[in-house]
Amino acid sequence: xxxxxxxxxxxxxxxxxxxxxGLVGKKAREAWALLISGATLGVxxxxxxxxxxxxxxxxxxxxxxxxxxxxxxxxVRIVWEVxxxxxxxxxxxxxxxxxAVAYSIEYMRHDTGLEKYYVLILxxxxxxxxxxxxxxxxxxxxxxxIMSIASYALVAFRNDTWEGxxxxxxxxFVGSLASSFILLGIALLYGxxxxxxMAYLAEKMAANFTLTAKIALAFLIGGLLFKSxxxxxxxxxxxxxPAAPSSISAMLSGLVIKAGGVxxxxxxxxxxxxxxxxxxxxxxxIIFFACLTLIVGNAMAVVQTDMKRLLAFSSxxxxxxxxxxxxxxxxxxxxxxxxxxxxxxxYHTVNHAIMKALLFMVAGAVLHELGTKDLNxxxxxxxxxxxxxxxxxxxxAAIIGLPPLNGFAxxxxxxxxxxxxxxxxxxxxxxxxxxxxxxxxxVLYTFLGRPSERVMxxxxxxxxxxxxxxxxxxxxxxxxxxxxxxxxGVMIPAASMLANIKGYVLAVMGGV
Amino acid sequence: xxxxxxxxxxxxxxxxxxxxxxxxMKWAERASSGTRREGxxxxxxxxxxxQDRVIPDFEHFRGYFTGRHVMWGLIRGINRMFxxxxxxxxxxxxxxxxxxxxxxxxxxxxxIIWG
Amino acid sequence: xSDMGLIVKTTARATIPLIxxxxxxxxxxxxxxPGGGFQGGATIAGAGxxxxxxxxxxxxxxxxxxxxxxxxxxxxxxxxxGVSMLGFSVAFFYNKLWHSGPFFNGKPGTLLSAxxxxxxxxxxxxxxxxxxxxxxxxxxxxxxxxx
Numbered sequence: 001x002x003x004x005x006x007x008x009x010x011x012x013x014x015x016x017x018x019x020x021x022g023l024v025g026k027k028a029r030e031a032w033a034l035l036i037s038g039a040t041l042g043v044x045x046x047x048x049x050x051x052x053x054x055x056x057x058x059x060x061x062x063x064x065x066x067x068x069x070x071x072x073x074x075x076v077r078i079v080w081e082v083x084x085x086x087x088x089x090x091x092x093x094x095x096x097x098x099x100a101v102a103y104s105i106e107y108m109r110h111d112t113g114l115e116k117y118y119v120l121i122l123x124x125x126x127x128x129x130x131x132x133x134x135x136x137x138x139x140x141x142x143x144x145x146i147m148s149i150a151s152y153a154l155v156a157f158r159n160d161t162w163e164g165x166x167x168x169x170x171x172x173f174v175g176s177l178a179s180s181f182i183l184l185g186i187a188l189l190y191g192x193x194x195x196x197x198m199a200y201l202a203e204k205m206a207a208n209f210t211l212t213a214k215i216a217l218a219f220l221i222g223g224l225l226f227k228s229x230x231x232x233x234x235x236x237x238x239x240x241x242p243a244a245p246s247s248i249s250a251m252l253s254g255l256v257i258k259a260g261g262v263x264x265x266x267x268x269x270x271x272x273x274x275x276x277x278x279x280x281x282x283x284x285x286i287i288f289f290a291c292l293t294l295i296v297g298n299a300m301a302v303v304q305t306d307m308k309r310l311l312a313f314s315s316x317x318x319x320x321x322x323x324x325x326x327x328x329x330x331x332x333x334x335x336x337x338x339x340x341x342x343x344x345x346x347y348h349t350v351n352h353a354i355m356k357a358l359l360f361m362v363a364g365a366v367l368h369e370l371g372t373k374d375l376n377x378x379x380x381x382x383x384x385x386x387x388x389x390x391x392x393x394x395x396x397a398a399i400i401g402l403p404p405l406n407g408f409a410x411x412x413x414x415x416x417x418x419x420x421x422x423x424x425x426x427x428x429x430x431x432x433x434x435x436x437x438x439x440x441x442x443v444l445y446t447f448l449g450r451p452s453e454r455v456m457x458x459x460x461x462x463x464x465x466x467x468x469x470x471x472x473x474x475x476x477x478x479x480x481x482x483x484x485x486x487x488x489g490v491m492i493p494a495a496s497m498l499a500n501i502k503g504y505v506l507a508v509m510g511g512v
Numbered sequence: 513x514x515x516x517x518x519x520x521x522x523x524x525x526x527x528x529x530x531x532x533x534x535x536x537m538k539w540a541e542r543a544s545s546g547t548r549r550e551g552x553x554x555x556x557x558x559x560x561x562x563q564d565r566v567i568p569d570f571e572h573f574r575g576y577f578t579g580r581h582v583m584w585g586l587i588r589g590i591n592r593m594f595x596x597x598x599x600x601x602x603x604x605x606x607x608x609x610x611x612x613x614x615x616x617x618x619x620x621x622x623x624i625i626w627g
Numbered sequence: 628x629s630d631m632g633l634i635v636k637t638t639a640r641a642t643i644p645l646i647x648x649x650x651x652x653x654x655x656x657x658x659x660x661p662g663g664g665f666q667g668g669a670t671i672a673g674a675g676x677x678x679x680x681x682x683x684x685x686x687x688x689x690x691x692x693x694x695x696x697x698x699x700x701x702x703x704x705x706x707x708x709g710v711s712m713l714g715f716s717v718a719f720f721y722n723k724l725w726h727s728g729p730f731f732n733g734k735p736g737t738l739l740s741a742x743x744x745x746x747x748x749x750x751x752x753x754x755x756x757x758x759x760x761x762x763x764x765x766x767x768x769x770x771x772x773x774x
Contacts, residue, residue, distance in 0.1 A: 005715075005718075005719040008719075009708070009712070009719065012704075012708055013705070013708060015704065016701050016703075016704030016705045016707075016708060017701060017705060018701065019697040019698055019700060019701035020698050020701045020702070020705075022697075023694060023698060060718070060719075061718055062718060062719055062720040063718055063719075063720040063721050063722060064717070064718055064721065065717060065718065115697070170603075170605055170608065173605060173609075174605065174608045174609060174612060177609060177612060178612060181612075181616060211624070214623045214624055214627045215620065215623075215624070217623060217627070218616060218619045218620035218623045218624075219616060219620075221619050221623075222612070222615050222616030222619050222620070223616075225615055225619075226612055226615070230615075232600075232611040232614065232615060233608070233611050233612050233615050235601055235603070235607070235608050235611070236608060238601065239603065277623070277627055278626060278627050281622060281623065281626040281627055282623070282627070284622075285618075285619055285622045285623070289615070296597060299593065299594065299597060300597055300598075300601070302594075303594050303598065403522070403523070403526075412522070
């Protein structure tokens with residue numbers, strides 16, 4: 001049985017049936033959201049296992065057996081195309097989204113309008129899953145908009161504070177503009193080549209690469225850099241991610257900027273434009289923005305006093321690492337260094353999704369218990385919330401890249417490949433980590449310092465919030481124990497499958 | 513793995529760094545005056561503001577590690593950079609849009625010239 | 628929000644059914660003529676919005692039930708998903724009704740053709756109508772400024 005369509009069908013069923021299930025009662029609604037996201041997690045893990053064990057690109061055609069049109073030799077239908085990178089992303093998305101739903105059962109208990117909340121969180125998950133599965137560039141745009149609109153609404157969900165509304169409005173205006181640029185790029189490509197299937201587009205582009213296609217690529221890359229929160233277009237991120245409810249921040253920071261930004265940049269740069277554009281130039285463009293992102297994102301995290309804003313800036317910095325790996329993978333395409341860098345970027349994407357989800361959940365637990373996220377008032381939290389502080393220490397150590405945890409392996413691959421590619425880039429990466437360390441040590445000092453009066457009244461959050469946090473802690477430690485096995489067994493094959501552009505094209509075109 | 517770096521070197525460097533940091537700390541502790549490890553108003557010697565001094569509007573934080581105390585040295589050291597970065601984060605919608613346009617223009621220029 | 632006076636209300640009484648019929652026509656002929664579920668649903672929702680504007684919020688409250696509309700919206704989505712699952716033995720979104728019946732497989736260009744498309748148009752029309760009316764009702768209900 002082909003599990004691929006169920007990755008979309010199950011969340012879609014959940015979204016549409018949630019208003020009906022919600023009529024039964026509050027508990028039923030929560031259980032249904034949990035069940036749907038859990039089922040999605042199961043299906044994506046099966047999908048990951050299938051793709052990983054066969055190492056073949058899965059192609060699924062909507063509406064017919066074969067993507068080819070009747071009597072013509074090119075694909076006309078919408079295809080979903082899944083290689084190992086897509087499957088890894090889909091699994092990460094489903095995993096973090098499941099935990100975010102579980103976390104929000106307790107975290108959002110005191111809020112109203114929860115039927116909309118659970119519908120939107122599932123729509124967000126659906127949009128991201130669609131983006132990573134699709135092999136059709138307009139289908140990708142549709143899913144991108146599904147994801148973006150759900151995240152605009154979720155950022156402004158706490159509409160009793162003006163912070164949320166302001167951030168949501170700003171995010172919506174500028175995000176729509178970036179989406180329009182992406183749409184313009186897609187329209188230019190369609191006008192030039194007359195097809196929307198990514199694989200066929202790649203083939204036509206390799207034969208005839210025009211100026212229009214270059215302009216289209218620039219619009220796509222610009223819009224997607226915005227969506228992934230690269231400097232200098234990261235400012236919406238620092239507004240939007242702290243303003244959202246923490247379970248949503250975990251998904252926005254952990255998943256949305258990667259599925260809707262970095263993943264798509266990788267897919268478009270490698271699989272669509274890989275055979276046509278000068279990959280060295282494209283790689284250096286991405287490396288340029290990655291270096292800016294590394295320095296500015298991590299440095300801005302140092303001077304924040306709002307805990308969630310600090311985490312959001314740290315997300316910007318970590319996106320810099322992922323973009324750096326991707327850029328080196330493009331600039332050094334075809335070499336061992338490039339492969340290692342791409343593998344490091346993919347590995348760091350997964351690791352950062354887990355770590356940042358954990359850190360935002362910790363911030364949410366603090367916010368839930370104390371009602372503040374101002375670091376100046378959180379001194380000495382370790383006395384009254386030891387379990388939460390432990391989770392934070394694990395997450396912070398992992399994001400800095402301390403050896404026994406998962407962040408070490410991915411950052412190591414990135415340092416190593418950037419130092420081999422160009423020592424200057426390696427130095428920049430290390431400087432970024434220095435700032436990152438400074439930012440997190442600051443939070444840790446505050447947590448471990450002498451308790452202030454306000455903190456003494458705090459208590460640990462309930463089991464429903466602690467459990468998702470400790471599952472993530474377990475995942476971090478477990479992934480940290482087998483770094484090179486994961487790297488060799490999953491990430492390097494994913495990188496080489498991504499770099500195998502011809503394989504991606506032939507999976508749809510079928511050896512024509 | 514591959515290449516000339518090895519994870520073991522990282523551990524060596526880390527241990528040497530720890531030793532150097534410890535020696536530095538011992539030296540600084542002896543050299544500086546008025547370091548107090550415990551008691552009321554403990555004073556850290558390298559990073560941290562003087563706990564005895566009362567900061568206007570922050571009287572109630574005296575003696576606690578607050579967010580502004582830690583990393584004081586780093587933030588003061590490269591203050592100019594942080595000021596420049598913070599000035600750019602205006603929070604105005606027009607700035608966000610202009611940065612988006614600048615980014616797209618940069619990418620467009622690079623790709624048209626060298627693509 | 629109060630009502631808008633006798634002239635507007637009388638005109639609205641006359642036009643609301645016509646707008647509704649026109650919207651239904653667009654939905655039903657979605658697979659034959661320009662327009663479809665979304666456009667027709669939005670037109671029908673225009674009738675609902677005209678009702679809200681002409682007769683005021685208090686009158687609207689009597690005829691509008693949030694739970695009913697929200698459930699109908701969900702039903703529309705579920706119908707869409709269910710129809711797209713009909714031909715799942717071949718592929719998701721496979722148009723089984725068009726290829727092998729038993730209904731909606733008439734000659735192309737007639738009303739009862741195009742397989743699942745008429746059903747999907749109806750489902751989308753229902754979803755868009757209920758969704759837009761709910762959105763307008765919510766905007767009217769939860770505004771923060773005073774009368």
